[in-house]
Amino acid sequence: MNHLKDRYYGKDKFWRYLVVSLIVFVGANTIGTIPLILVVVVKVISSGGNIQMSGVDFTDLSSVGISPNVSLILMLFPFLVTLVLFGIMLKVFHSRTISETVNGTKRIRWNRMVAAFLLWTLIMAGNYAIDYFLHPHNYTLQFDLWPFVALVLISLLLIPFQAAFEELFFRGYLAQGLGMWTQSRWIALVIPSVLFGLMHAFNPEVKTYGFWLMIPQYIYFGLFLGIIAILEDGIESSIGIHSANNIFLALFITFKSSALKTNAVLEQNVLVPSKEFITMIVMSVIIIAVLSYKNKWRWKMLGRKIEKSV
DSSP states (O other), rough: TTOOOOOOTTOOOOHHHHHHHHHHHHHHHTTHHHHHHHHHHHHHHHTSOOOOOOGTTTGGGGGGGHHHHHHHHHHHHHHHHHHHHHHHHHHHHSOOOOOHHHHHHSSSHHHHHHHHHHHHHHHHHHHHHHHHHGGGGGGOOOOOOOHHHHHHHHHHHHHHHHHHHIIIIIIIIIIIHHHHHHHHHHHHHHHHHHHHHHTTTTSSHHHHHHHHHHHHHHHHHHHHHHHHHHHTTTHHHHHHHHHHHHHHHHEEEEOOOOOOOOOEEESSSSSOOOHHHHHHHHHHHHHHHHHHHHTTTGGGGGGSBOBOOO
């Protein structure tokens, strides 16, 4: 088991993780947001200054006349900057590469990433097809060919960077650090999952439906991906599932308070968070069962201590 194996002695001090995290997130929120700020400022100036910057909702830039596709690009660009910074900081502070953060080796298993991506896409498509058949009145068709074509390109090109960074940071980097310090796979699973959930606390859907209704869903999603990462001994499948989840929602399903407000094919008129949570649990059980059988997982690894390198 390579992914969480303790082999970075001397490079696993807490201060290194703190400095890397601060540099990466500060960089994302400064360099990464420059295009967003510039576009908004230009829009405000072109409107004759009638729009106050303090009143701009940066989760919904339609309020300043920016199209959903351009908004999506501006929202995703910081993740590209973050991923580049993260790769550099890994090398500088930990003498580690991106691939070693993915699975503890120098080789990324792309086939597992692609297989998980396709399987989760199929499961999500089946779920929403059934729901659309049972509740067609709850969906509004808003398909517009050319904006959708642009959305497909944007989603396929940029969303994987967003999903990859989040998986690398939470299921890779933090899990490896916590694993080294505690020798416990359970701690390496639970703490990053909780932090992953809390990272979404300012999403618009959390504001609409409430912290205690939405954040547990994000924490569960993190736990689900974390379990897969531990049993797969790497985060390739987690990256594939996370990418598929966000791309599918961006392309096909949106709702008024979604963090991914796009020109999706369908808009869901009424979202029932408790129903969505139950659905997520069912879908996660299905894909875990399939991957467990396909890749011959050893479930006893969850309870084993993380090995120390000699």
